[in-house]
Amino acid sequence: MSTGVDDAVSVWAPRYVWVTVGAVALIFLAAMQSLAVTTVMPVVSDELNGAALYAVAFSGTLATSVIGMVAVGAWSDRSGPVWPLTTSVLLFVAGLVVAGLAPTMELLVAGRLIQGLGTGGQTVALYVVVARVYPSALHGRVFAAFSAAWVVPSLIGPFLAGAVTEYLHWRWVFLGVAALTVVAFTMVAIRLWGLPLDTEHPSTARIAPRLACAVLVAAGALGLSLAGELGRYAWAGVAASVIVLVLASRPLLPRGTLIASRGLPSVVLMRGLIAGALFGAEIYVPYLLIEDYGFSPTWAGLGLTAAALAWAVAAEIQGRFGDRIGNARITLLGTSQLATAAVVAGLTAALHLHPIVLVAGWTLAGSGMGLMYPRLTVLTLAYSTPQNQGFNSSALSISDSIGASATIAVMGLVFTALVATDAAFPAVFAVAVVLAALALVPGLRLGHAHEAHEARDRR
Known part of the structure; x- marks a missing residue:
């Protein structure tokens, strides 16, 4: 395990290269599978006569990923990340195999649920691997590579x-x-099994209560996804699901997260808000291009390409110069770009502007997220100790899932309620603007994690 400053040369140095290549490849494959399933699921559903379970094939994976995050986070804090990562990868692969061989939609959904356990756990385990393999000076570059993947x-x-x-x-x-x-x-x-990644003072926190809360969070996330099926009682279903999510998520997040306490709680809360703003609104960008401008699905998907490239470039800039730019400036730049992108999208829909305005404007969303997203991961690890790296990493991922799922559900209900009017698309983008603005509250309370480490070292 590397701790010396002299090690902070490159994530591609010989001692890190196999971990870097393998970890980036795992992220890449998870991303590829996520995007690919969106494309092929209509064909799958048609062949397996599974229209009734179409939505659950997506929401179920997100829901069970929360359980994987919590379990692997707690396990990593007790014994290191190697076995948790191994188990997560096995579950991910097993889920893919079950889904790939499934003769019915029910079995395919079961495979997706297993896959979700592995996906959530794999993400958290890789965060802990980064914390324990690479020196802190390289964390920003590792997560920039993850974003680029x-x-x-x-x-x-x-x-x-x-x-x-x-x-x-x-x-x-x-x-x-x-x-x-x-x-x-x-x-x-090959590389990890030869490194001493266990902590000298493992966590002794009880796992069972946190797992129970994770199951409730998963149920709440699934409830949000299915709330639209309740007809006129949909908003009641959303309210009940949100209550379950809030109450069950509190033990899974750092104390003070829901009130934006300074430091790590604000880091975690901001991540959920910007994830909701971006991932909630982004699914309506190609929808708008298809519905109002007659784009084919292929070309509509390409409308997000510029934003993806901007995300990668901004993530690289953050990885190299994040400490110089500073947390406050990154917050202001990132949220401003995200909000501006949503405003441009809303105006494009309301005023029927040329589609190039939408595509160019949405590039700002990718740029803003590229600055903020990996930076928040870096700060989470900087605020963590070997005893709580797993818990904090899982909390960050849980915040992602809750923020995205809750926002997608609410935007879906708003869109459905207004779909017969010209206000449907502007309304969902307005929700994204509000969330981006709200992210300023925790964003300006991120603190300075490096100073926190120095103070801890002095104690």
């Missing part, structure tokens, strides 16, 4: 998934990623 899938994922489905079969979208994941994990495992 989402760019190529966003460019080629839908095309590749369509080609595989057309010329081979949709099952290979699942089975092919499963095989490649085994190869990627082998790269990481």
